[in-house]
Amino acid sequence: MELELRHFRIICAIDEAGSITKAAAALGLAQPALTAQLHRIERALGGPLFDRDRKGARATPLGELVLARARLLLPAVSGLREEAARFANNERIPGDTPTRLRVASATGPLLGALVHQLTATYPDLEVTTFASWSSEELAAMVGDGKVDYAVVGVCGDAPPPAQPGLMWRTLATDPVFVLLAEDHPLAGRAAVDLADLADVHWGATPGDGCFAECFAAACARAGFTPRTLYETDVASCVDLVESGDAVVLCQPMFRRFPGVVPVPIEGNPLRWRNLIGWHPDSPAAPFADQVRKLACAAYQDVIARSPRYTAFLRNNPSFGVERAG
Secondary structure: OOOOHHHHHHHHHHHHHOOHHHHHHHHOOOHHHHHHHHHHHHHHHOOOOEEEEOOEEEEOHHHHHHHHHHHHHHHHHHHHHHHHHHHHHOOOEOOOEOOEEEEEEOOHHHHHHHHHHHHHHOOOOEEEEEEOOOHHHHHHHHHOOOOOEEEEEEEOOOOOOOOOOOEEEEEEEEEOEEEEEOOOOOOOOOOEOHHHHOOOOEEEOOOOOOHHHHHHHHHHHOOOOOOOEEEOOHHHHHHHHHOOOOEEEEOOOOOOOOOEEEEOEOOOOOEEEEEEEEOOOOOOHHHHHHHHHHHHHHHHHHHHOOHHHHHHHHHOOOOEEOOOO
16 A cells, blocks of 8 residues: 555544544544554554554554654645645636646546536636546545545435545435346336345446445345345446346446346435535635536436436436536
């Protein structure tokens, strides 16, 4: 594992709080998650950074060395960001629009449409992109100033990725559909009951967050435990569905592929919230309202390419794009 600025912030936060529990609360993380991160940092540095007991956490000699370097490094980087922000603010084109925008995404259908909206609206804007399965990784990149905006998804009412200091706004809330082969006996239904899929194998793309637990809970409510889960890329998921070897959960505006069809799940037991996040102190933050509006417009463009989801939304107005006010 390569050390990043957020790792040094974690070390300093633990030392300042005097305990893992207090540091986790200050950072907005669960204690087990912070403990796991600390263990990874300690492995990367070659030894324990803190002696931990019931009285709290105290820096070891190695910890003191790392803390001394971190307390020099973090203010230096903060000062660099401020200078870079001032420089960037002097390099804007008219209308307070940045000349360059870095956008990251973990939600496949939206990124291309958002790039189109941005470049069509601002032809002189240079847009670069980054993609990852991990929403946590993308949030950390925003926090570290590596990208300006991240578009991620979370299940149900789950919170955004646990990266301190970021602002998050909801773009859309979607039901989760199931991807079936066109010749599957249930493919022609208006909606499929999850219980009718109790005996199938499942496929999924990688990712983090609580979605696996939400899916397992929905299956339990339907009276079964899901069978084998094949984790693979999107193309392989489509192949598994088309061949009849698996069924895949998917976003409702999933791009059409020959031989497969997305079908609603009866009662909409699973929901997916699409969020956009940024750091309020970043040079691109003044452009946030416009980026969010264009992201919502991009989402509408993607939905328009899915007649089935468009029809679904007419009867289910609680889903779909949020008002970008």
